[in-house]
Amino acid sequence: MSKTTHREDHLKALYALGHSGDSESEWVSTNQMATHLGVKPPSVTAMVHVLTELGWAEHRPYHGARLTPAGEKLALALVRKHRLWETFLVERLGFEWDEVHDIAEQLEHVDSVALVERLDQYLGHPDVDPHGDPIPKADGTFRNMEGVMPLSELGEFECAVVMGVKANDQTLSAMRDRGLGLGSKLTKNDLVTLPQAWLPQLMVKTS
């Protein structure tokens, strides 16, 4: 991997871990990063220092790291690329949505602004990727995604639609085998028939 690719991977990890939790805090621990990236903690410390030097992250020793606004902007550009490529792979090349992550992981590091913008246009400026995750626009903002929440947090409902799925490839594959995917309609009954572990992973909207 190039120097740039390594930095981008750490930026993305910082973004993903800082925004994923339900907590408000954006500080990410060294251990979290190391686990997420599949490297040892000292490697993360070293790279965080580099990102700090570049003005993309700030570091509070023995406490954690988080993105600066500049770093966040770069991370969002990466997320945008990743999700646009995933959309391309599924919608145009006919991949299944659980096959595309690793390929998109490589494609997202291709450096060309023109390429991203043309791809976005080619795909018709999609709002969400095949996993239902929103695609940041070129300026880093998201389209409105209100009313979407995990199935586990939904109270009384008659019918809900799957808007996105937050799960690893293996789980995605299992869901697909059960006929579960983007746009699937769910009823109260599914709350008991589906594996309970899936409920927090299914992002739904009542209808």
Next chain:
Amino acid sequence: MSKTTHREDHLKALYALGHSGDSESEWVSTNQMATHLGVKPPSVTAMVHVLTELGWAEHRPYHGARLTPAGEKLALALVRKHRLWETFLVERLGFEWDEVHDIAEQLEHVDSVALVERLDQYLGHPDVDPHGDPIPKADGTFRNMEGVMPLSELGEFECAVVMGVKANDQTLSAMRDRGLGLGSKLTKNDLVTLPQAWLPQLMVKTS
């Protein structure tokens, strides 16, 4: 760049320089490689040793290097990926044919057999890329391209069609400004009105 990417770049240089010349010999000098890749000769020597170790090239000290059959197979796979991506960029994303080389250079290093094959299918199994260069098939063979030769070597003719262009991006751009591109029709008159330097670069077929 990853370990793999570096190796692939040297493989491709070995292929390009070994097959480009009019000469039959496939031996490529260290200096040629260094110039082509934008590195210094000692770096090439070191990488050639690595490729030799991997069984992808053979090295005659102070004489040159060339691909083994195994190395040639790998190089052809890279050429295939490069030209398929160039085709995608021009035909689907609407890039001009003189803008795509650098982007394809990055895309060709993405590692996924399934991706290449799906891309090939998506593009309708094209025989040539936007520069008119033939695209190797998955088994490393080319489709028939007989009757195509540089304009400079064409004798008497009434009308010829441009099948490909072997030029750098700058020249490609200048050609496009003159209305010259894939499929352009040429007459005897063009032999004197076009820049003489272009004649060996224009691959044509009489019609």
Next chain:
DNA sequence: GGTCAACTTTAGCCAAGACTAAAAAAAAGT
């Protein structure tokens, strides 16, 4: 055939990013 120029290889060094082992700081338990 001898000398000189050009090219290639070897030797030795630097940078980036990974690792292990050890030291330092923070958190947890009693």
Next chain:
DNA sequence: ACTTTTTTTTAGTCTTGGCTAAAGTTGACC
């Protein structure tokens, strides 16, 4: 509050691929 455990950082090493400088080969020109 003190000790122990966990987490993080520092120190030092390895690998990969680049570089410069020096030594070795080849080949060309008298």
